[in-house]
Amino acid sequence: MIQELNKHYGSQFELALIEEINQVATFMEVDAGEDLIKPGQYIKSMPLLLDGSIKILRPDEEGDELLLYHLERGDTCAMTMTCCLGTTKSEIHAVTETSVKLLMIPVGKMEEWSRNYRTWRNFVMNSYHERLMEMLESIDNIAFNNMDERLENYLLDKVKILNSKHIHITHKEIAADLHTSRVVISRLLKKMENNSQIKLHRSFIEML
Numbered sequence: 001m002i003q004e005l006n007k008h009y010g011s012q013f014e015l016a017l018i019e020e021i022n023q024v025a026t027f028m029e030v031d032a033g034e035d036l037i038k039p040g041q042y043i044k045s046m047p048l049l050l051d052g053s054i055k056i057l058r059p060d061e062e063g064d065e066l067l068l069y070h071l072e073r074g075d076t077c078a079m080t081m082t083c084c085l086g087t088t089k090s091e092i093h094a095v096t097e098t099s100v101k102l103l104m105i106p107v108g109k110m111e112e113w114s115r116n117y118r119t120w121r122n123f124v125m126n127s128y129h130e131r132l133m134e135m136l137e138s139i140d141n142i143a144f145n146n147m148d149e150r151l152e153n154y155l156l157d158k159v160k161i162l163n164s165k166h167i168h169i170t171h172k173e174i175a176a177d178l179h180t181s182r183v184v185i186s187r188l189l190k191k192m193e194n195n196s197q198i199k200l201h202r203s204f205i206e207m208l
Helices: 002-009 015-024 078-086 108-116 118-144 147-162 171-178 182-194
Strands: 026-030 035-037 045-051 054-059 065-071 093-096 100-106 198-200 205-207
Touching (some): 002 015, 015 100, 015 108, 065 118, 065 171, 108 118, 118 147, 147 171, 147 182, 171 182, 182 198
Antiparallel strands (some): 026 100, 045 100, 054 065, 054 093
């Protein structure tokens, strides 16, 4: 694990902090489509992502969910940190979008490292800022863009995250992430195909 830490964080954290992370963190490998954090649960540890992608979703009272942002390599979840520090229940749903490698850091270390390591404090503050900017982008997308634009932005984000123009996802899953109906998504995808933006296959969408 120390090699992974040095590879991804050697230029960001001092050696003493990397060694502490190596000592206390729990390494996990999780397949795609697995729940990492469920709404309503108390969070006992904070994820530090080494590889892969995680979706952070916000559920409503009806049980539907809205995609807030993605976590990728080197990221952590600001909302998870807030729950950790405030010992409150989670208000988000974290699901692995791809297979992931991550470290789970005990809650008690967060404040200790913030006192002892300037690089950790900077990492936490930068994480808050980046997640806030992504949430504001999501809000702007909902408030100011029509569903055509939201769908196009969503697919372009998928290409970046997966590093592939072949997106293996169902119309129903897209509809759930964008908080709309499958019928609407299917209609808009067909429109994009007619405009030569995508090609629809049986099990995946190909960006052109």
